[in-house]
Amino acid sequence: MVHLPGRIVAGAAAAAALATLVAPVLPAHAAPAASGRVVASGLDNPRQLSIGPAGAVYVAEAGRGGPGPCIPNPEDPNSGNCLGPTGAVTKIARGAQQRVVEGLPSVAGTGGSSAQGPGDVAVTGNHIAVVIGFGGAPDARATFGEGGALLGTVVAGRIGGPLAKVADPLAYEAAHNPHPAQLDTNPTGLLARGRSGEYLVVDAGANDLLQLGKREATVAVFADRLATAPWGAPLPMQSVPTDVVEGPDGAFYISELTGFPFPVGGSVVWRVVPGQEPTVYASGLTNVTALDWKGDTLYAVQLSDAGLLNGVVGSLRRVVPGATKHPVVAGGLFAPYGVAIHGGTAYVSTCTIAADPIPGACPDGGEVRAFALR
Numbered sequence: 352m353v354h355l356p357g358r359i360v361a362g363a364a365a366a367a368a369l370a371t372l373v374a375p376v377l378p379a380h381a382a383p384a385a386s387g388r389v390v391a392s393g394l395d396n397p398r399q400l401s402i403g404p405a406g407a408v409y410v411a412e413a414g415r416g417g418p419g420p421c422i423p424n425p426e427d428p429n430s431g432n433c434l435g436p437t438g439a440v441t442k443i444a445r446g447a448q449q450r451v452v453e454g455l456p457s458v459a460g461t462g463g464s465s466a467q468g469p470g471d472v473a474v475t476g477n478h479i480a481v482v483i484g485f486g487g488a489p490d491a492r493a494t495f496g497e498g499g500a501l502l503g504t505v506v507a508g509r510i511g512g513p514l515a516k517v518a519d520p521l522a523y524e525a526a527h528n529p530h531p532a533q534l535d536t537n538p539t540g541l542l543a544r545g546r547s548g549e550y551l552v553v554d555a556g557a558n559d560l561l562q563l564g565k566r567e568a569t570v571a572v573f574a575d576r577l578a579t580a581p582w583g584a585p586l587p588m589q590s591v592p593t594d595v596v597e598g599p600d601g602a603f604y605i606s607e608l609t610g611f612p613f614p615v616g617g618s619v620v621w622r623v624v625p626g627q628e629p630t631v632y633a634s635g636l637t638n639v640t641a642l643d644w645k646g647d648t649l650y651a652v653q654l655s656d657a658g659l660l661n662g663v664v665g666s667l668r669r670v671v672p673g674a675t676k677h678p679v680v681a682g683g684l685f686a687p688y689g690v691a692i693h694g695g696t697a698y699v700s701t702c703t704i705a706a707d708p709i710p711g712a713c714p715d716g717g718e719v720r721a722f723a724l725r
């Protein structure tokens with residue numbers, strides 16, 4: 352995993368956790384004015400979204416950490432990343448928002464920075480599943496004690512009832528380590544296979560796509576590739592996959608953030624057919640965190656249009672298959688992350704990282720904005 356303590360560490364290889372990556376490189380100015388209609392606000396580090404029955408929108412909140420236990424913060428030796436039960440899921444419906452899941456584990460620094468916790472949510476009928484991120488070596492989970500036992504897992508149950516662990520991506524990484532470059536795990540994307548008890552999980556730390564639940568298997572591994580460092584030298588760059596959606600053709604489509612040096616135009620959308628090697632569906636994108644389909648058209652969220660070394664002002668894009676240029680649907684979004692589409696509306700989470708050091712940035716915390724698709 353890469354940590355960026357205010358300056359780039361020469362020779363750093365890759366990135367695994369969204370907030371750990373972007374918090375230290377935020378530009379020192381207020382967030383830009385963004386378009387779209389705000390349908391939810393005051394969220395704690397919102398990430399991926401899902402559409403439930405009757406068009407309700409569900410958004411995973413990575414939380415703001417808590418009182419501890421704590422581990423050292425690699426970006427700030429004077430503070431720690433501390434555990435707390437502040438992870439949640441909020442439902443947005445009929446003009447109102449309500450937390451329908453609370454008390455999930457969250458690990459974050461001061462002010463909720465570098466938050467890792469609930470990263471994605473899937474809703475089928477009255478059943479809900481949530482993947483909880485981690486960001487580190489699997490054996491580090493024990494550091495957080497009993498309160499951190501669900502870090503790096505998938506939990507599920509009936510909406511309004513208790514959730515139980517149904518899959519453990521962190522344990523799978525410890526046992527199999529499909530991408531051998533490093534033993535690291537940070538599950539960020541989730542696709543529930545109906546009510547079968549099977550889940551597809553994207554692990555941004557392990558650089559793979561897993562099938563977990565009743566049956567376990569490695570579906571795909573995303574290999575490192577060469578990139579050019581800011582000082583001009585070639586270096587290996589990890590893929591850092593972030594989200595998975597099923598396409599109209601039955602294949603799976605995976606977004607990637609990329610690791611350091613986070614090159615502009617360096618992200619691709621992968622197409623995965625189980626049993627085959629991943630193929631490139633579209634390229635020329637930048638720091639992509641989420642995907643969703645509207646009919647035969649794929650949409651992607653770019654966390655940063657200028658590359659993560661230059662801040663986190665991003666956009667929603669319409670993906671053109673096989674192309675390297677992709678039209679902007681909504682731009683000037685501060686730290687956008689997730690997207691879910693219902694009918695002619697795209698819902699995008701914005702202000703998805705705690706930004707306390709930036710005056711005027713996201714004063715109401717995280718948001719979900721609605722954009723009309725043409």
